[in-house]
Amino acid sequence: MDPNALSMNGTSPAPAGPAPDGPLAALGVPEPEERLYLHVLARPGRTTERIAAELALRDEQAADLLDSLAARGLLRWRGIPPSWSAVAPDVAVAALLLRREEELCRARGRVGELMRTYQRARRPSAEGLVEMVTGRAAIADRWRGMQAGARRDVLLFDKAPHIMRADPGAELPLLARGVRMRVLYEANAVRDPGRLAELREFVEAGEEARVLPELPCKLAVVDDRWAMLPVSSGAELRGALFVRSSSLLDALVAMFEVYWDRAPRVPDADDPGRAAGDRRRELLTLLSAGLTDDSIARHLGVSPRTVQRWVHELMDVLGARTRFQAGIQAARAGLL
Structure with missing residues (x-):
């Protein structure tokens, strides 16, 4: 019997909903098995019949789920009288993780084979590259x-x-x-x-x-x-x-x-010159990038009029006739 086809109350499964997000879902353990495992983890020493009664399962349903969990290395059947208990999670889950990693590595190794099949199905002239x-x-x-x-x-x-x-x-x-x-x-x-x-x-x-x-x-x-x-x-x-x-x-x-x-870099908010009140380097960077006065003002947190005044002062210092030229000349002079 397929454990994935069972709900925990023995009825037909509900329509598919969001993927389960329990602690073992990422390791490929179906939700019915995970719920049963968590039950046994918190209540060791139960027999199959008692577990079935506590979870409202038929005995054969519980037996199938328990056997599947034992095959995964999560549960064991032992003791006198025999009963179910969980293997220490740090050991059992680590083993599941290792197996899943091995499966993923094998799947990754087949990507090349899948790509060759994919490319053969494309037009030969493109060779699957574009x-x-x-x-x-x-x-x-x-x-x-x-x-x-x-x-x-x-x-x-x-x-x-x-x-x-x-x-x-x-x-x-x-x-x-x-x-x-x-x-x-x-x-x-x-x-x-x-x-x-x-x-x-x-x-x-x-x-x-x-x-x-x-x-x-x-x-x-x-x-x-x-x-x-x-x-x-x-x-x-x-x-x-x-x-x-x-x-x-x-x-x-x-x-x-x-x-x-x-290209000139965009200074970050922690630029040392900015912290010291000297915005010249940042202003030159934005000028050489071709930003407008309004954009520079928003970037620097000042008014457009202040930006215009700073720009004219820089143009005079650099002997530039345009703002963009000022940025380029500053870059060439190593000021950026």
Whole structure:
């Protein structure tokens, strides 16, 4: 009899609901078995018949569940007279964890075989290295999957149009587990006050952020394994190319590094110059990124009139005729 098909009162199972979240669910122990195990764990020394009576099960149902738990190494049948008791959880659960890890390792080892089958089903000319993803929902789902699979690095060109808002719930855990995130923002993408606040939150959490007046395209690269970029430029993102490890992916990473090296960084809230009242470095950074006076004012927490006064003073010092020129000259002079 299949224990998974039983409810604890012996009736037919209820319609499928949310996945169980008990302590053994992640180890593949079905809910009926888990409930019975927890019962025996708290009440050792019961016979099969007594356990069945306490849980309103038929004797044969209880026997099937108990035998399955014994096969998993969670329970044992012993004593005089014989009765059921739980194996010490630190030993039994550790053994289950080890078996599950071995299963996951075997499954991971078969990913290559599955990918070869997947690629054989694609068009031979593409060789499975480039895939078209269409529709905003599909693109967003693919991006979330890429983020969740990140192990070392995430590289981003942040440029409109955006298919979804920045998600602290997705990015902050990546930063917390040591994934290095480098994001190059296009100035237009961070002029909104809400976006500036999000950017500062990410920078304070460890994101490395830089800004340029203009970027060539949207781009996301994860671990030198995957990349995604739009099929075409425009006001609406309807299609994207998903690129796997290849010379094309290498070229996209190299392009990111070229733009990254020439971009000024976005200072974080704990910048020493900011704490000392000297905002010149931060002002120069934002100027070279092409932000407007209003955007700079919101970023620095001052009025646009104050920003205009600081800008004119910097232009006089640097001998620049435009604000953007002042930022570029400051970068060349090593002031950024």
